[in-house]
Amino acid sequence: MKLKNTKFDSYKLNENILKDIAAMGFQNPTSIQAQCIPVALTGKDIIGLAQTGTGKTAAFALPIIQKVAQKMDMAALILAPTRELAEQISQMLCKLGKSSGARVALLVGGIPIKEDVKALGSWPNILVATPGRLIDHIYSRSVDLSKIEILTIDEADHMHEMGFLPQIQQILEVVPRERQTMMFTATMPKKIEQMIRRNMRSPQRIEIGRTMTATRAEQKLFRVSEQDKLLLLMDILSKKSQRVLIFARTKRKVDQLARRISALNNNVARLHGDYEQAQRKIAMEGFRSGKFNILVATDIAARGIDVANIEHVINYDFPSSAEDYIHRIGRTARAASSGLATSFVTHGDLSCLKHLEKLVSSKFKLIKVGDETPQARSSEHSRKYNKRGPKRKSRY
Known part of the structure; x- marks a missing residue:
């Protein structure tokens, strides 16, 4: 039939x-x-x-x-x-x-x-x-x-x-x-x-699809200095309980971010090239099942991540190419769904941002983080973090 x-x-x-x-x-x-x-x-x-x-x-x-x-x-x-x-x-x-x-x-x-x-x-x-x-x-x-x-x-x-x-x-x-x-x-x-x-x-x-995911995902781009990125990240994570995928440029930075985040949220996994297959499997299965609601990864290690319902992708380090940006945020805007993509843009990332805008034929609004509200909230959150963070140990 x-x-x-x-x-x-x-x-x-x-x-x-x-x-x-x-x-x-x-x-x-x-x-x-x-x-x-x-x-x-x-x-x-x-x-x-x-x-x-x-x-x-x-x-x-x-x-x-x-x-x-x-x-x-x-x-x-x-x-x-x-x-x-x-x-x-x-x-x-x-x-x-x-x-x-x-x-x-x-x-x-x-x-x-x-x-x-x-x-x-x-x-x-x-x-x-x-x-x-x-x-x-x-x-x-x-x-x-x-x-x-x-x-x-x-x-x-x-x-x-x-x-x-x-x-x-x-x-x-x-x-x-x-x-x-x-x-x-x-x-x-x-x-x-x-x-x-x-x-x-x-x-x-x-x-097909070169700019489709960039159109589907809601995007927020923050113009931020390198030294303020961690404060901004902590501020964002303190308000979100959903499944979050964070991209960092190096293995060392992935480890550092995972340790800092785990002081406030124990449900954190990390993924990079130094991990053995068994460790990668634990991280991926845990993220897929919801045991870990935050995954910090390098771009290469995250190739092939097929996890439904990733609500939020954060580019802690802005990707080195416009195509990689679209590829990354496609993790949250899969098939017919939508999601939120947040990117931190430093002065050194502006040339790549211009290339991205040309590729998708759109101008992105940059939210400046300095003396403005996001920075102030981040600083306040950082004081709370520094006060209680060292007393807790990472479980991952």
């Missing part, structure tokens, strides 16, 4: 996929899904320019499931820059391919090799991996990529930022030349363009 409660049936997806789409509560395709799915089903190469929160995972997952779920061999490979994003993609594939015979294996760093061997021994037809871990298996000849028909590279620009392009090029030399390639990226650095020209066949460019 054909399902009528979803518009996904117009893409000629099989009935098992439609059943799993309905079970997940998906009703209307997002813009990236509506444009990507029919093209991907034809086998054409795709360049998708899309931010987080636009639904791009399902945009490539659904065509992959349709085309390879019944195959015995490993026919699809998906590369992601971080463990968290790879896990998120794997989970989405398992849910959307539950009734279709999709068998998904996950290869990421921080997991014992014996777990990889077990995953590869389960005859997966879809493999999700981070580049470094997959290269390890290629070198040890423990993975066979000779039957790959579809290759998807997610967040290619962040692959570039993290130095993974040489590994990706090695992987591209191992997989069959006759394949479908889909690449998703928020920005298009020159090296990404070069990789596309060398390894894709007349790809169709699909661009």
Whole structure:
């Protein structure tokens, strides 16, 4: 019986996929899904320019499931820059391919090799991996990529930022030349363009969502000095009990902020590159479940965070690019929802702010924090904090 409660049936997806789409509560395709799915089903190469929160995972997952779920061999490979994003993609594939015979294996760093061997021994037809871990298996000849028909590279620009392009090029030399390639990226650095020209066949460019999340999220930008940022942050957090994601530039600053915040709020987790997989899992699962209502993270470590109902994103350190700003605030304005994004802007951030305004074709109002009310409240709150803060120890 054909399902009528979803518009996904117009893409000629099989009935098992439609059943799993309905079970997940998906009703209307997002813009990236509506444009990507029919093209991907034809086998054409795709360049998708899309931010987080636009639904791009399902945009490539659904065509992959349709085309390879019944195959015995490993026919699809998906590369992601971080463990968290790879896990998120794997989970989405398992849910959307539950009734279709999709068998998904996950290869990421921080997991014992014996777990990889077990995953590869389960005859997966879809493999999700981070580049470094997959290269390890290629070198040890423990993975066979000779039957790959579809290759998807997610967040290619962040692959570039993290130095993974040489590994990706090695992987591209191992997989069959006759394949479908889909690449998703928020920005298009020159090296990404070069990789596309060398390894894709007349790809169709699909661009969506570059400014959509910036439009959906309510945004507040504070012009503040570096030394006043902590006072302002404490003032904001003292008034909010909702789920908050805070971005800081360095690992050291993440640790410092988490310690300071935990003196007033014990429900704080932190996430950065020095954390082992078990620690990252505790932080993420705790934030997702509500055990921690505040997560402090570096931008790279936070790639792939898929947590519903993040009401507030705070850019403690303003991002170094306008595209990263849109990517970050997309954490709170996911799919059709909205949220609050607060950013601290110092003098050194003004050039990036101008680039952002040009990208989104909008002028942002800067709330000056100095002798004005936010600063005064922060100072008063700081005196209270200094009076009682040292008496309490961090639990995280």
